[in-house]
Amino acid sequence: MLKLIQNEWMKLMSKKATWIMAILLVVAIVGFTGLSKLSERFTDTTWLEDMEADVVQMEEQLASPDLTDDERADLEAQKQGLEETIATNEEWNQPGSRESIIVNAFGIMLLVTLFTIIASAGIVASEFSQGTIKMLLSRPVKRWKILTSKYVTILLFGLALTVLTYVFTIISAFIFFPAAEGNSIIWSGSDLAVTAVWAKSAYMMFLSLMNVFMISTFAFMVGSVFRSTSLAVGLSIFFFFTGSMIVLFLEKFEIAKYIFFAHDLTQYEIGFKMLESNTMALSVAVLSVYAVLFMVVSYLTFIKRDVTA
Amino acid sequence: MTNTEKMPPVGWCLCLERGHNVGVKPVVELKNLSKTIGKKKIIDNLNLSLYPGQITGFLGPNGAGKTTTIRMMVGLMRPSEGDVLIEGKSLKDDFEGSISKVGVIVENPEMYKFMSGYKNLLHFARMHDGVTKARIDEVIAQVGMQNRIHEKVSTYSLGMRQRLGLAQALLHRPKFLILDEPTNGLDPAGIREFRMYLRSIAENEGVSVFVSSHMLSEIELMCDRIAIIQNGKLIDVEETADTEKSHYYIEALPASAVENILVAEGFEVELFNDGFIIEAEKEQIPGLIKKLATEGILLFAVNPHRKTLEDQFLEITGGGQIAEAHTK
Structure with a gap:
């Protein structure tokens, strides 16, 4: 099997x-990190300072008898409104830090998903389109072993891209951004201790990787059932992007719970x-059922198929 | 033509499963092999044994079921009924054990074009037990590809791809080599080289070779034995025998008088073009010419005639499918 x-x-x-995919990924990571540094420089924050001045003025007025x-x-109400606006904007306008970039590394997993889908869709289908499937299946190796080796390879590929993403995000975060000031950074509207950034970011990458595996398993199934790389890529990307909309449409119905998106x-x-x-728990259960379903369909069609191509 | 090459047969005797195979264990046995797709029986109850050191040709018109049969023999398709035994092991029950003795070139050898020839061989070598790096190099030398083995397959000519195809089929020292249309797209020199190579591995290593082709002359030059399939049925297995009867072509007028004389002389007469073909010994011919001359027959030609495989093939398979379709 290792062979x-x-x-x-x-x-x-x-x-x-x-290789093109891997290079694109690295370029995208370094590029995005660099760009966010650049955009920070051009961010206009004078209006915030004006607001702060207004607040000070209001306080003076309030002080008069x-x-x-x-x-x-x-006046009190006006002042309170202004203060709230300042508070939220300060939160969002917190200068970027190494830690905030690293903890948001999973954002680039969109590309990893795309690339893993492409590899997954083609790994079985391309053997058919190249005609090499005939050479591959007339060997003293059972078909389920061949399919398993292909699936494992896709999982490894997804993992490799994820590690690549994580490593290059960290490298470019260290190049472009200073360490966070203070002990916490703001993440998803709440505070996150700087010390927890590594655990948090790694966990996020892990969860994203699981999503990558799910959609790739789907692409793998479509690719091995229909033997068409383009169909598998197309369908997977279509569902990947419209999935959340479909869920939104069906939100009112019980069935929405069982859609894998x-x-x-x-x-x-x-x-x-x-x-x-x-x-x-529900999510893990639902995804597991889907993953098993996709694999069963892939294996059955691949093992039973008469190769006529 | 070199001496090692088999001379084309001068005709062949019709005999099913010839006697000299008795006692030799077949390498491959097809047993009641059938394939039904939908309601159509593509392959109908095929029985065939292939012996070591022998090259068997597999002939049949388009759509007769050659490719389907071969696909079933290499595990690409599942037989609806029957089984294939390779060195006594069932393809159905012991796939890995039986197929490990088989080397396959199915149609044009489709390789991974984006990899070098060497990586392709390495890839297939990993799928067999006990194929060492040394063995890979040995096979590369055997097919004469040392110089370009590390270049990408996409840069190879068709002839080189064929040789690489042969190399991958030989890696694991198969006892049975199966080739589907192996010489498609090869130039005459390539075909000849290929043919001689097949003969040498059949003779020297006792490999049983099974070749399917449309190219009758090709099969004729290469094979010891020919299996003919039509409409999914094996209609004939023949040896390209060494002791053929000689045939003569006689062109003479008037035709009816000639025929009468020939029949009276005890020859079996067959119409051919503007004349007749008879089976006769060389010694009989002068007497026959004298006889015809004295009877006042106008004699235009008496030639030794070699029935080509094509003639016999068309004879056996009933010739044109187009004509057949019209009569339906």
Whole structure:
């Protein structure tokens, strides 16, 4: 089995497309991090300072004894509104730090998802389109072993891209951004201790990777059932992008709970649940059922198929 | 033509499963092999044994079921009924054990074009037990590809791809080599080289070779034995025998008188073009010419005639499918 995985990995790594994807990924990571540094420099914060000056002025006015009760209440309300605006904007305008970039590394997993889908869709389908499937299946190796080696290779590929993403995000965060001032950074509207950044970011990457595996398993199934790379890529990306909309449409119905797009695992950490009723346990259960279903369909069709191509 | 190459047969005797195979264990046995797709029986109850050191040709018109049969023999398709035994092991029950003795080139050898020839061989070598790096190098030398083995397959000519295809089929020292349309797209020199190579591994290593082709002349030059399939049924297994009867072509007028004389002389007469074909010994011919001359027959030609495989093939399979379709 190890030899078979070695084979699949060798084939994947011999394709130009694989390297182009890896290079694009690195360029995107370094580029985005650099850009966010650049945009920080141009961010106009003078209006915030103006607001702060206004507040100071209001406090002075409030201090004078000439005000009627009505005027005083009015002014108090105005001041409070301003203060709230300042508070929220300060939160968002907190200067970028190494830690905030690292903890948000999972954002680039969108690309990892895309690339893993492409590799997954083609790993079985391309053998058929190249005609090499005939060479592959007339060997003293059972078909389920060949399919397993391909699936494991896809999981490894997804993992490799994820590690690449994480490492390069950390490197570019260290290049472009200073360490956070103080002991906490703001993450998803709340405070996060700087010391917890590594655990948090790694956990987020792990959850994103699970999402990558799910959609790749789907692409793997479509690719091995229909033997068409483009169909598998198309369908997977279509569902990947419209999945949350579909869930939104069906939100009112019980069935929404059982759609696999409703169970993006990162939702529990971001604090924005797709469905009120969602829990981590439910999501894991639903995703597991789907994963098993996809694999069973893949294996059955691959093992039973008469190769006529 | 070199001496090692088999001379084309001068005709072949019709005999099912010839006697000299008795006692030799077949490498491959097809047993009641059938394949039904939908309601159509593509392959109908095929029985065939293939022996070591022998090259068996597999002939049949398009759509007769050659490719389906071969696909079933290498595990790409599942037989609806029957089984294939390779060195006594069932393809159905012991896939890995039986197929490990088989080397396959199915149609054009489709390789991973984006990898070098060497990586392709390495890839297939890993799928067999006990193929060492040394063995890979040995096979590369055997097919004469040392110089370009590390270049990408996409840069290879068709001939080189064929040789690489042969190399991957030989890696694990198969006892049975199966080739589907192996010489498709090869130039005459390539075909000849290929043919001689097949003969040498059949003779020297006792490999049983099974070759399917449309190219009758090709099969004729290469094979010891020919299996003919039509409409999914094996209609004939013949040896390209060494002791053929000689045939003569006689062109003479008037035709009816000639035929009468020939029949009277005890020859079996067959119409061919503007004349007749008879089976006769060389010694009989002068007497026959004298006889015809004295009877006042106008004699235009008496030639030794070699029935080509094509003639016999068309004879056996009933010739044109187009004509057949019209009569339906």
